Amino acid sequence: MATSLFQTIARSAKAVVPIKAWTRFVPQIETAALDQLHNLSTMPFVHSHVAVMPDVHHGKGSTIGTVFPTTNAIIPAAVGVDIGCGMCAVRTSVTANDLPQSLKKLRTAIESKVPVGMAGFTTSSVPKANVAAWDATLKTDFERLCSMHPSLEKTNNMLHLGTLGTGNHFIEMCLDNTPAQNVWIMLHSGSRGVGNKIGTHFIDIAKKDMRKTHMLQALPDADLAYLQEGTQHFEDYVFAVGWAQRFAFLNRQLMMSQVIGAIRDTGDLPRDFTTDSFAVNCHHNYVQKEHHFGQDVYLTRKGAVRAGLGDLGIIPGSMGEKSYIVRGLGNKDSFESCSHGAGRLMSRTAAKKQFTLADHIARTKGVECRKDEAVIDETPGCYKDIDAVMKSQEDLVEVLYTLKQVLCVKG
Secondary structure, three states, X not given: OOOOOOEEEOOOOOOOOOEEEOOOOOOOOOHHHHHHHHHHOOOOOEOOOEEEEEEEEOOOOOOEEEEEEEOOEEXXXXXXOOOOOEEEEEEEEEEHXXXXXXXXXXHHHHHXXXXXXXXXXXXXXXXXHHHHHHHHHOHHHHHHHHHHOHHHOOOOOHHHOOOOOOOOOEEXXXXXXXXXXXXXXXXXXXXXXXXXXXXXXXXXXXXXXXXXXOOHHHOOOXXXXXXXXXXXXXXXXXXXXXXXXXXXXXXXXXXXXXXXXXXXXXXXXXXXXXEEEEEEEEEOEEEEEEEEOOEEEEEEEEOEEXXXXXXXXXXXXXXXXXXXEEEEOOOOOOOOEEEOOXXXXXXXXXXXXXXXXXXXXXXXXXXXXXXXXXXXXXXXXXXXXXXXHHHOOOOOEEEEEEEEEEEEEEO
C-alpha cells in the first residue's frame, strides 16, 4: 500500500473528532464545504474522525465526499435525498473495431428505451421484468413502510424502476485500456422519486423531533438534525433507508438490462455480443452498519464508495473524460472508502455563467452526446481533474481498468 496520503485539517474550538482529508493534489476545499465539515466534527456521536475524499465539495444538507461513523444516531440530511445513488458497469465482448462510425443510433436507442429526466414508465409501458422484480423484492416492504408513513404511498415508486433521473445521472459506453479496447456499459442512478420522498420525509421528521425538545436551535446547522437510536422514528428510518438502497441497486440492474437490449436491437453491434462476469454495482450515497476502530457504528458514505480490501468500485470522471474501475486497498483511516467521482468545482449556476456551448462542444469532442445549452452545467470544466483526484487517493484504491467515454446519455 502507498504511504498514507491524508492530511489532518486544523480543528475548530468545538470539535470532538479530527478531520482527515485526502486532498493533497486537488484544489483547496471551498470555505462553505469546510464550514460543513467543521460543524459535523462537533457532533458528540461521531466516532473516531471524519474522513474527506478528494472529490469533496459543498452539498445540500451535507458535504459531498465525506465518510463518518456514528454511534446511537443517524443524520438523515447527511445521507441525503438520493438514497442509494451509485454506479453500475459491465464489460462486453464488443471491441472498438466493432463500433459503427456514428454512435448516434445507439444513443437514440438507449434514450428511447430508458426514461430519462423526471420521466418514469407508464402503466402500459413498464417492462414486465420490472413489475416482476418489484413484486418479488420490494412491494411487500414498501406496503409496510407506507402503513407506517402513509405520505410515502403517493410517490413515483414502481414506475421509476429502470429509469435514469436528472442532473448528473448518466448512461455511457466506454472503451477500456486493454489492447482489444473492450466496450463497457456504465450508468449512474439512485432511488429516484421514492428515495427523494423518503429522504425529505425523514429529514423533516428529524428537525421536528429536535424542535420539540428545543435541541434544534443548539445545532450549528439545522441539517445536522439527527434521529436517536431507540426511538420509533430511528427504527422507521433504518427500515426505510435500507429499502431505498435496495430499490436503487435493483434500479441500476434493470436499467442495465434495458440498455443492453436497446443497443443489441439496433443491429449496429455484433448480434451475439455477450457481457461477462466482470460487473460492478455499488452505492455511493448510503448508510449501513459496519465496524470501525473498535466500535459497531452506522457508517454514512455521502459521495463515497466502499473500498474494503478487494472490493470493486467505480470512480467516474466528468462527461467525456476518463473513468476508473478500481479495487479497494482496505485503508482503515478512510473507513475503507474512496471518492465517488471527480467532484464539482463550481455550482450549476456558476457553470452556466462561465462556460459557453462552444466550450462544451470542444470539451466533448469525440463523444456521442447531447451538445446543447441544457447540459452546460455538466460540461467537463465544471469538475475537478480526475487524474488529480486519483493521485490523491493512491493509498485507498488500485486502478484495474481505465475507461474512456465514447457515448453519453444525460438525465
